[in-house]
Amino acid sequence: MDSIIQVQAVSKSYWRDSFEIPVLNNVSFEIPAGEYLALMGPSGSGKTTLLNLIAGIDRPDKGQISVAGTNIGSLSESQLAKWRSTHVGFIFQFYNLIPVLTAYENVELPLLLTSLSKKERRQHVEAALTVVGLQDRMQHYPKQLSGGQEQRVAIARAIATDPTILVADEPTGDLDKNSADEILKLLERLNTEFHKTIVMVTHDPRAAEKARVVRHLDKGEFKRS
């Protein structure tokens, strides 16, 4: 099977004052196209760091990461920005919607970086908001929506450009059980129905259950499971 994400011997540490804090230690793994992977592990085990590296918003100290055949470590900063806009859809724990923009405008935001016309953007935004079931909330601002609805708008924003991979960092971490279930159902549907490759960081076992594969990270290394 073709792997869409290849992580090879990646190490990453942070420096606090003069102390080195090793976060990831020689991590290697591959994710096949169409996978739905849950990354689990205790707090501080490096899940977010690993996700950020795959999503191209952080760079490893050592090792190499390829996504859809591109060695993203070789890209310049502005190339990487362009690459993210076409290949990565981001879903955050706190949704990270822009409060002064409506649901419609939030979803349109990543499309502004493409060469699509206004009309084409409208089609994409409407399609994405329809997938998440919020086509009747397009003109609402984030603060007029519930947490679960905000996260659905965020998911619509993540899929609007039809990216190669979706990365989600604790997407249900801030939601009540019902809303969390809705979000998980939606992610599952994106994987099965729309064949999206999803990497989801979570420490919620019920969330991990929905994924096809679960990997456990501990102290910067994968545990055998």
Next chain:
Amino acid sequence: MKIPFKYIVRNLGTRKLTTGITVLGVALVVFVFAAVLMMAYGVQKTLVATGSDENVLIARKAANGEISSIIDRVTADIIMTLPNIAKTPDGKPLASGEPVVIINLEKIGAGGVSNVTVRGVSPQAFSLRPQVKLKAGRMFKTGARELVAGTAIESRFAGAKIGDAVRFAGDNWTVVGTFDSDGSGFDSEMWGDANQLLDAFNRNSFSTLTIRLERPDAFPEFAAAFEKDQRLQQFEAKIERRFFEEQSEMMAGFIRILGIFVTVIFSAGATIGATITMYAAVANRTVEVGTLRALGFRRRSVLAAFLTESLVLSLVGGFVGLFFASFLQLFSISTLNFGSFSELAFSFALSPSIVISSLLFAVAMGLIGGFLPSVRAARLNIVSALRSS
């Protein structure tokens, strides 16, 4: 720039109080800045309006104003024989030899004494300057110690009303009328009979001589004849308007330099205000910036967005400041004009170039004030920005 403009404008709308205060700061500085330029321009406009394009004013080359110029009667007679001078119906050259002196009068309200120009004129002065019209009372009589006062003198100085006596050169001069000259510098003068004035001051020379050209475009010919005459080497002929324009340059320049110096110092305050506001905006929106960058917006887009925000802020301030400054046009003030060493009344005057300079000044405050915060926003590390939630 890819970050939508509505994002920028709406963010300003969410912080109404800080936005309002910052706008006000910029508006205040722009108001003062525009007011100073309007004042300088007002002085210029008043003095330029004093001169006509069809008149030629002759003064001594070395003189830097009418006061310090001297033209003896012989020279005046020589000049009046030059070609291209308009003639009166009875064939005399249309010219006015004018002694110009300064007297002290008490200002109303201000409680002080200031200089007032008294101009001695020949009867033809009124044909030379048709804008000068009697408003009340009557004209001074030739051969009498009488004066007519410009409207700005009548309203601003004590003892310059019709019937009042003004004391100078050892005699009492009765104010018999007031005149209006369409807002020109003559409004700030008193006029009397040239010969009476010469007599009173024991002088035999005019200060300047003003002639009317027979055709508006005859100046080059007149000037050529003037320059060719060896006896006139110490004198200079200028289009009257040009003469008064030059007279205004020193005063206007002084107001401008002083005013701009003061407002530039003020503007530091408004600029720092904009900087603080924009730093707060960046701090409040760190996660947003991290998100935008993660989505693929580049550093320069973030830089441009925050700079634009600061620019919009300062431009709104600029327009507000200009709006209020434009009402100054309704006011007229008077001050000592360094060109003539006497009091000059004028109105604040707005011009397109003042509007543009004021807005550019506002833009500069916005760009300078917003620069460091915008750079900070653009340089945020994506991962740390996202973690700061």
